[in-house]
Amino acid sequence: MEIPAQSASFKSVHIPVKSHQKLPSGAQNLFSSLHFRRIGRTDHFKSSASTQAEKRVSDSSDHTLKMTQPLSNPKNQNGQGWVHFVGVGGCGLSALAMLALKQGMEVSGSDIVWSSFMDGLQESGARLYLGHSESNIHRNDRLGLPNSIVVSSAIPPDNVEIVYAKSIGVPVYKRDYWLGKVTEHHDLIAVSGTHGKSTTATMLAYVLSAMGVDLTAIVGAHVPQFQGGNMIAGREQTFVLEADEYDGCFLGLSPYITVITNVEWEHVDIFQDEEAVINTFRRFLKKIRLGGHLILCGDSEGAYSLLHHARRECLSDSALWIPNSQLASAGYRLSTFGISDFNEWHASSIRPNLQGGSDYVLYHRGRPVGDISLQLAGAHNVLNSLAVIATIKALVSDQKLTADALNSLGLHLNNFMGVSRRFQMIGKINECRIYDDYAHHPTEVRAVLQAARQKFPSMALWVIFQPHTFSRIVAFKKDFAYAFSDADRVVITEIYAARETNTWNVTGRDLASSIIRPSAKYIPSLEDVVEKLILEIFINPNQKVVVLTLGAGDISTIGPRLLHELREKSVDTSNY
Known part of the structure; x- marks a missing residue:
């Protein structure tokens, strides 16, 4: 099954939707009910609440590293709250920092490397520091001491700011605990899963916002269609959150709706095997x-094994259509989605469209209910859209999705352009197109290559893959061997270490030699990769080729540099 990285060609477009905007009649009837889907809570949590560092916080069961005062009173003696974020450059913590700013908090933060997420925070008024130091959280004449320190899972407990904060009595919270407090008084929709959660959460937030829901959303990636980059700060109760299983981060949440896109072994530095992952999702x-x-x-x-220990094929075709009685003891309802027709929501007649994406017929409990068109390629994005549809139906409970409401929903699904670094187009020169994707797991690699083949069936596909972490390559070497079969040429670079040291004595050459089809070439240096690509593309500018860079490290720098230097060479040549 292929479910992760997502595709789109990007433009920077903000959703110009207000909660009072006029909607189609069917959509108005459907989404006006969202204001009444409450669970006994009406107060908002006003005091809202990484770049990877050397090590993660070692004690994943301890949500609060130090608690010396209640989180419910985050304001200092001057009446203004100050929250400091350690690891603020990461996609997850930067969104929390931005939300705190939007909610009127004083925000500061530090990280060892400057990131693009920090640009937006600084422009919005956050005080940011490059590097960790006690001086970052020294007493301020205006604010006093920080009321809270929020720490990324990637930050080690001996970080100088953590140690100093504890010594002066400032409470330090891990990200999972802070997320739980930020969302506890909202109707939380937690989108989780091994792959696809960023795009699914973003797609859901985009569609709901476009249809008039004034929601809050936090996702773990940059979204060109979100004015806030990786978050939306709304005023109503609905809160869409990308819920991460890494370090058990999502275990601090209390969601009203939980979405599980898929479950398989990943984060091998945290989970020793697939059963450990499944057990965490069961919790x-x-x-x-x-x-x-x-x-x-x-x-x-x-994902299905979370419900039963029996395998899926042991069930009758209707087993997933009428699940409420089966799960009554769990205290929540169940809806399933998928391409297989035994799911409550499923897609049929999936086919490429002229946008380079996918069209399909939407079925509910065995009956066709509408046609859906996406500009995103790949079967994994069909699954992501099905998750969104099923979630929106769950939000309105037993009310029927009218034809008008489905048409409106389908329109906004089609307008969704995706998430940065999910099959993102970097640019085009002559007959060469350059794309970039975050894929770093074999399942993700297979999915994005399948999407690339769907979008460009007649073009050569050159893949540059930067392996991410030594432990992941050791664990999934056999799976990677078959993951690149849709490519015409593959280049493997040296492994991006991230937070690890190479105790396994594994290199990118080992991975390249294990890839069965096509044969892969090992070029360790990104600099050398760019030079070789420039030479080969420049010599034959009319060859139809897609260059696709993959990985979770600094591989994302290759595409823009390659495009820039090819354009420079083209200009230089034209001057002769």
């Missing part, structure tokens, strides 16, 4: 609020 399901809803991909063996 997460126990966090769903009484009367809530679980939206689950029935096509994913790992």
Whole structure:
């Protein structure tokens, strides 16, 4: 099954939707009910609440590193709250920092490397520091001491700012605990899964916002269609969150709706095997609020195993259509989605469209209910859209999705352009197109290559893959061997170490030699990769080729540099 990285050609477009905007009649009837889908809470949490560092926080069961005062009173003696974020450059913590700014908090933060997320924070008024130091959180004449320190999972407990904060009595919170407090008084929709959660959460937030829901959303990637980059700060109760399993981060949440896109072994530095991942997700399901809803991909063996120890093929075709009685004891309802027709929501007649994406017929409990068109390529994006549809239906409970409402929903699904670094087009020169994707797991690699083949069936596909972490390559070497079969040429660079040291004595050459089809070439240096690509593309500018860079490290720098230097060479040549 292929479910992760997502595709799109990007423009920077903000959703110009206000909560009072006029909607089609069907959509108005559908989404006006969202204001009444409450679970006994009306107060908002006003005091809202990484770049990877050398090590992660070692004690994943301890949500609060130090608690010396209640989180419910985050303001200092001058009446203004000050929150300091350690690891603020990461996609997750930067969104929390921006949300705190939007909610009127004083925000500061530090990281060892400057990131693009920090640009927006600084422009919005955050005080940011490059490097960690006690001086970053010294007493301020205006604010006093920080009321709280929020720490990324990637920050080690001996970080100088953490140690100093504890010594002066400032409470230090891990990201999972802070997320739980930020969302506890909202109707939380937590989108989780091994792959696809960034795009699914973003797609859901985009569609709901476009249809008039004034929601809050936090996702773990840059979104060109979000004015806030990786977050939306709304005023109503609905809160869409990308819920991360890394370090058990999502276990601090209490969601009203939980979406599980798929489950398989990943984050091998945290989970020793697939069973450990499944057990963590099972714990997460126990966090769903009484009367809530679980939206689950029935096509994913790992996701389905969360419900039963029996395998999927042992069930009758209708087993996933009428699940409420089966899960009554769990205290929440269940809806499933997938391409297989035994799911409550499923897609049929999937086919490429002229946008380079996918069209399909939407089925609900075996009956066709509408046609959906996406500008995103790949079967994984069909699954992502099905998760969004099932979630929106869960939000309105037993109300029927009218034809007008489905048409409106389908329109906004089609307008969704995706998430940065998910099959993102970097640019085009002559007959060469350059794309970039975050894929760093074999399942993700297979999915994005399948999407590339769908979008460009007659073009050569050259893949530059930067392996991410030594432990992941050791664990998935056999799976990577077959993951690149849709490519015409593959280049493997040296492994991006991230937070690890190479105790396994593994290199990118080992991975390259294991790839079965096509044969892969090992070029360790990104600099050398760019030079070789420039030479080969420049010599034959009319060859139709897609260059696709893949990985979770600094591989994303190759595409823009390659495009720039090819254009420079073209200009120089034209001057003769």
